Amino acid sequence: MIRRFFAGFLxxxxxxxxxxxxxxxxxxEEWKQLVPGARFMDRFLPMPxxxxxxxxxxTDNVQNRYVDNGIEQxxxxxxxxxILQTADGKYHLYVCGWPERSRNxxxxxxxxxxxxxxxxxxxxxxxxxxxxxxGHNPEAFRLADGRVVVYVIDGYYIADSxxxxxxxxxxxxxxARDRNIIEGLSNLTFARRADGSYLMVCRGxxxxxxxxxxxxxxxxxxxxxxxAVEGRFEDPVVWRDSLQYxxxxxxxxxxxxxxxxxxxxxxxxxxxxxxxxxxxSFHKDGEVEHWFKYERAKVFQDPDGRAVQMNFAVIDTIKxxxxxxxxxxxxxxxxxxxxxxLLSVLNEQPITASTKRIEVKxxxxxxxxxxxDVDIESLRFGSFTEVNFGRGSKPLKTRKExxxxxxxxxxxxxxxxxxxxAPKLIGRTTNGELLYGYARLPYVDYAPALLSARxxxxxxxxxxxxxxxxxxxxxxxRPSQVEVCCGGKVIASGDIKPLSPYEExxxxxxxVGTATGADSAYEVIIRTDGQxxxxxxxxxxxxx
Numbered sequence: 001m002i003r004r005f006f007a008g009f010l011x012x013x014x015x016x017x018x019x020x021x022x023x024x025x026x027x028x029e030e031w032k033q034l035v036p037g038a039r040f041m042d043r044f045l046p047m048p049x050x051x052x053x054x055x056x057x058x059t060d061n062v063q064n065r066y067v068d069n070g071i072e073q074x075x076x077x078x079x080x081x082x083i084l085q086t087a088d089g090k091y092h093l094y095v096c097g098w099p100e101r102s103r104n105x106x107x108x109x110x111x112x113x114x115x116x117x118x119x120x121x122x123x124x125x126x127x128x129x130x131x132x133x134x135g136h137n138p139e140a141f142r143l144a145d146g147r148v149v150v151y152v153i154d155g156y157y158i159a160d161s162x163x164x165x166x167x168x169x170x171x172x173x174x175x176a177r178d179r180n181i182i183e184g185l186s187n188l189t190f191a192r193r194a195d196g197s198y199l200m201v202c203r204g205x206x207x208x209x210x211x212x213x214x215x216x217x218x219x220x221x222x223x224x225x226x227x228a229v230e231g232r233f234e235d236p237v238v239w240r241d242s243l244q245y246x247x248x249x250x251x252x253x254x255x256x257x258x259x260x261x262x263x264x265x266x267x268x269x270x271x272x273x274x275x276x277x278x279x280x281s282f283h284k285d286g287e288v289e290h291w292f293k294y295e296r297a298k299v300f301q302d303p304d305g306r307a308v309q310m311n312f313a314v315i316d317t318i319k320x321x322x323x324x325x326x327x328x329x330x331x332x333x334x335x336x337x338x339x340x341x342l343l344s345v346l347n348e349q350p351i352t353a354s355t356k357r358i359e360v361k362x363x364x365x366x367x368x369x370x371x372x373d374v375d376i377e378s379l380r381f382g383s384f385t386e387v388n389f390g391r392g393s394k395p396l397k398t399r400k401e402x403x404x405x406x407x408x409x410x411x412x413x414x415x416x417x418x419x420x421x422a423p424k425l426i427g428r429t430t431n432g433e434l435l436y437g438y439a440r441l442p443y444v445d446y447a448p449a450l451l452s453a454r455x456x457x458x459x460x461x462x463x464x465x466x467x468x469x470x471x472x473x474x475x476x477x478r479p480s481q482v483e484v485c486c487g488g489k490v491i492a493s494g495d496i497k498p499l500s501p502y503e504e505x506x507x508x509x510x511x512v513g514t515a516t517g518a519d520s521a522y523e524v525i526i527r528t529d530g531q532x533x534x535x536x537x538x539x540x541x542x543x544x
Contacts, residue, residue, distance in 0.1 A: 241305030
């Protein structure tokens with residue numbers, strides 16, 4: 001009795017301590033002016049109808065929930081996981097879990113097992129078919145040759161197919177390329193690039209690239225790409241559609257996630273508003289499953305790469321309060337998304353402040369006819385910095401092109417600047433439902449070269465700075481220039497010849513001055529056509 005009381009006392013004390021670690025972040029004042037469709041979280045749709053149950057595990061806030069959504073078992077706690085689909089229409093969820101009665105409750109997670117679960121529906125219920133091996137926070141992706149990789153912290157499993165009974169455990173190789181590794185290498189997330197290579201974002205927000213998804217991951221950035229705001233960031237999820245890259249990262253302490261976009265996976269813009277917060281899982285009748293935490297977000301994409309569903313690891317209480325054999329636990333849930341429209345701009349010339357008309361094609365799709373389903377007057381088009389606040393270009397007229405619809409917008413008020421790569425549309429259907437989408441611009445290079453430098457090495461005997469530069473982009477680079485700075489002054493410069501994708505060149509530069517040596521701090525700047533492509537500071541030789 002004394003032991004049981006003491007254990008309960010410790011659990012209660014832990015909950016009180018951890019509760020103090022939840023910080024509600026203040027929102028920027030401008031967010032109050034955002035219109036419906038501005039926030040990523042506006043895209044969440046009601047959960048598919050399922051089996052509702054009460055008097056099951058969990059706090060009162062998650063009773064009368066869909067117990068057949070995602071994966072849930074009374075005797076198991078689940079966490080993480082994403083879904084792949086096979087040609088037979090089956091959905092395969094790779095999720096980790098542990099017995100609910102395990103010692104330490106939820107904090108038994110370092111001993112979790114990765115399970116392969118299958119369903120006939122994207123939203124579940126998923127049933128475990130077999131286990132893959134030990135590991136936590138899995139993310140599965142398919143290689144160009146069809147093999148399946150399931151990443152876990154500190155390694156990965158690989159097999160010939162989703163249903164393979166045998167999985168081989170291996171570890172990735174990482175080359176920091178003389179940069180400091182940003183907050184370790186855990187909670188990795190992956191996006192396949194157009195050429196079959198892979199872009200990876202680590203927990204700390206560093207961007208890495210592998211030629212095929214298995215070969216060495218090489219760090220490109222030297223600082224995190226997350227929003228420049230206060231936050232305890234983790235659980236990034238990155239994906240690429242037919243137009244751009246998307247990245248969502250979660251501030252676990254503030255329980256708020258942020259949404260970013262990029263044309264190359266290296267340079268990102270952050271949209272205003274929450275990507276998700278607690279309470280985004282709701283039923284068609286408006287009832288909400290109020291899970292305490294939503295973490296480990298993952299997406300399922302349609303053939304055009306659009307996110308049509310997000311999976312979350314959810315728990316009904318603070319993690320430390322989930323004790324062995326109590327009423328608390330965790331599961332994986334599925335929440336559908338408004339996938340957005342397929343849009344393209346028809347203007348061949350770059351849009352500027354003097355552009356009179358902007359023509360946008362809205363593509364017809366099964367179940368959607370833009371010619372009859374769009375409330376034209378509700379549409380606004382332009383930069384997200386304008387459209388998200390109800391501003392932007394207004395429609396002037398329309399015309400039909402086959403089943404598609406072309407909307408002609410006034411060029412006034414679009415807010416489109418020279419660096420715009422995916423202007424946004426927000427509006428409503430004739431039934432009042434949200435419409436949104438991002439448009440392809442015909443004059444934008446969506447597969448740019450990505451020139452990236454290593455740390456300069458000073459050869460004292462030759463009196464030269466040796467500098468390796470690689471192209472990690474998907475197209476050949478243009479003639480470019482590089483400057484090496486030390487102590488705030490340019491000490492060397494040179495020209496970079498055009499480089500094919502993944503090609504590397506070593507430059508030998510004659511430095512001026514004496515600020516060179518093994519411990520010198522160098523800043524390397526690469527420019528193409530006068531535009532800065534990379535600026536990286538090498539403070540001192542970094543461990544590889």
